Amino acid sequence: MRGELSVFSDLDEAARALAERVVRAADDAVARSGRFTLAISGGKTPEPLFGLLGGPWAKRMPWTRTELFWVDERAVGPDDPESNYGGARASLLAEHPLRPEQVHRISGETPDPESAAKAYELELRSFFADTVPPVPFTFDLVLLGIGPDGHTASLFPGSPVLEERIAWVRAVPTPVVIPRVPRITLTLPAINAAHEAAFLVGGADKAPALRSILSNPDARETSLPAARVQPRDRLEWFVDRAAAGGMRPTR
Ligand code: 6PG
Numbered sequence: 001m002r003g004e005l006s007v008f009s010d011l012d013e014a015a016r017a018l019a020e021r022v023v024r025a026a027d028d029a030v031a032r033s034g035r036f037t038l039a040i041s042g043g044k045t046p047e048p049l050f051g052l053l054g055g056p057w058a059k060r061m062p063w064t065r066t067e068l069f070w071v072d073e074r075a076v077g078p079d080d081p082e083s084n085y086g087g088a089r090a091s092l093l094a095e096h097p098l099r100p101e102q103v104h105r106i107s108g109e110t111p112d113p114e115s116a117a118k119a120y121e122l123e124l125r126s127f128f129a130d131t132v133p134p135v136p137f138t139f140d141l142v143l144l145g146i147g148p149d150g151h152t153a154s155l156f157p158g159s160p161v162l163e164e165r166i167a168w169v170r171a172v173p174t175p176v177v178i179p180r181v182p183r184i185t186l187t188l189p190a191i192n193a194a195h196e197a198a199f200l201v202g203g204a205d206k207a208p209a210l211r212s213i214l215s216n217p218d219a220r221e222t223s224l225p226a227a228r229v230q231p232r233d234r235l236e237w238f239v240d241r242a243a244a245g246g247m248r249p250t251r
Helices: 011-033 047-054 084-090 113-127 188-192 204-215
Strands: 004-008 036-040 066-070 072-074 141-144 169-172 183-186 196-201 234-240
Touching (some): 011 047, 011 141, 066 084, 113 169
Parallel strands (some): 004 234, 036 141, 196 234
């Protein structure tokens, strides 16, 4: 089993448990270093989580000490319904806007995704400059989802970007999954240099990929990108019963 698996009756319950986890990780990080660096994903699954952390639970979060980053972005403008930044702005950031310097978004509207990737790479390298060699650390916590094909972030099966060893950010050509627009994504070196990562997964359509990822002890034996996520300190899976497909929780 790769990481710790928790199974909940539905996605709302999983989102509540993950919200608790985010608040705890935030408090620990602020106590340790005075700030909390969080990278978030797009897609539909995190909507209930963002609704909680941005709404009823906002007071529990050390938002003034939080630096917010994105795992990936679609090549669209911030007001496009497919924008990952736009989605978070409408939920996570709706009631307590952060100072602009706390919001590290990927520029989906830059006409050339390669340039947007380079700009984000520079921003991350400069932000995390104090943690770079000998042991590079990036985020305190990365929140991830998976697709039914086992992709995570915008790291798709068979993509050469999966083999990236150096760059933290790469542009990705239009994938076969919707929305069919180019992406800009964190790479495995950036994600795996995080302290912790947590996946939120819901729905029976993701059960086969999830089973294959979790039951394969060696990431090299599966071609599923999400199986290659291995942060430095802790990996957790918050999963609803439909996605778990009968797999037993490990805690
Ligand atoms: C994105 C994501 C992506 C997402 C999965 C799951 O921008 O699309 O970051 O990796 O997490 O595709 O998406 P759903 O939650 O919509 O199923």
